[in-house]
Amino acid sequence: xxxxxATAPAEFEHPPHPEAAVSDTALxxxxxxxxxxxxxxxxxxxxxxxxxxxxxxxxISSPNGVMCHLKALQKKGYINRVExxxxxxRAQARGITIPGVxxxxxxxxxxxxxxxxxxxxxxxxxxxxxxxxxxxxxDLYVVKVKGQSMIDGHIADGDxxxxxxRETCENGxxxxxxxxxxxxLKKYQRKKDQIVLxxxxxxxxxxxxxxxxxxxxxxxxxxxxxxxx
Numbered sequence: 001x002x003x004x005x006a007t008a009p010a011e012f013e014h015p016p017h018p019e020a021a022v023s024d025t026a027l028x029x030x031x032x033x034x035x036x037x038x039x040x041x042x043x044x045x046x047x048x049x050x051x052x053x054x055x056x057x058x059x060i061s062s063p064n065g066v067m068c069h070l071k072a073l074q075k076k077g078y079i080n081r082v083e084x085x086x087x088x089x090r091a092q093a094r095g096i097t098i099p100g101v102x103x104x105x106x107x108x109x110x111x112x113x114x115x116x117x118x119x120x121x122x123x124x125x126x127x128x129x130x131x132x133x134x135x136x137x138x139d140l141y142v143v144k145v146k147g148q149s150m151i152d153g154h155i156a157d158g159d160x161x162x163x164x165x166r167e168t169c170e171n172g173x174x175x176x177x178x179x180x181x182x183x184x185l186k187k188y189q190r191k192k193d194q195i196v197l198x199x200x201x202x203x204x205x206x207x208x209x210x211x212x213x214x215x216x217x218x219x220x221x222x223x224x225x226x227x228x229x
Contacts, residue, residue, distance in 0.1 A: 027076065034058065034069050035078050039098055048096035070096070139165040140223060143176065150185055153200035159227045161185065163220035174222035179207060180214055
């Protein structure tokens with residue numbers, strides 16, 4: 001759960017419209033904190049928080065309590081809102097925008113779960129898939145795949161693979177390895193006196209490495225695959 005600051009940052013202490021009367025636009029402490037939270041969420045995640053997120057962040061038990069604060073922020077000119085409702089006609093908070101505040105992340109609407117086997121009942125959600133949270137660790141990097149050696153592992157020529165930097169691995173891990181200054185993506189297996197880098201393509205032979213004679217280095221483990229169809 002997020003905690004709220006004891007006092008609002010200085011940049012939030014003054015109304016966004018100086019020409020307006022202070023009595024009309026001044027925020028309460030709670031409104032300042034909610035405004036700061038919404039702004040930070042938009043800047044860091046790329047989308048505004050849902051009403052339930054605000055409830056949890058500030059310990060507000062009723063969504064109606066959040067709605068009152070949002071209406072006050074809108075009336076005082078701090079936010080703009082396009083009210084959305086779900087299938088049960090419950091108010092959602094995703095329509096919040098703040099003038100001059102742009103998204104700092106990249107996200108896509110997460111519309112629910114789709115069956116790959118037996119069909120399941122559709123249930124639309126108000127969530128978003130935040131790419132920064134999914135692949136936002138500092139120890140990740142991306143390489144582009146060239147060739148078909150991992151096709152049976154659902155990694156095709158032209159895909160981008162997300163790699164987590166590691167210098168060690170376990171048998172069965174999909175790794176990026178450097179062998180005599182040549183980089184390759186393969187499935188790792190360590191035997192008693194050799195390292196075998198297996199392709200995931202039955203038509204191709206593995207790379208067998210004698211670590212006493214060849215320089216082999218693990219550069220990272222497979223963390224994800226990105227494909228644009």
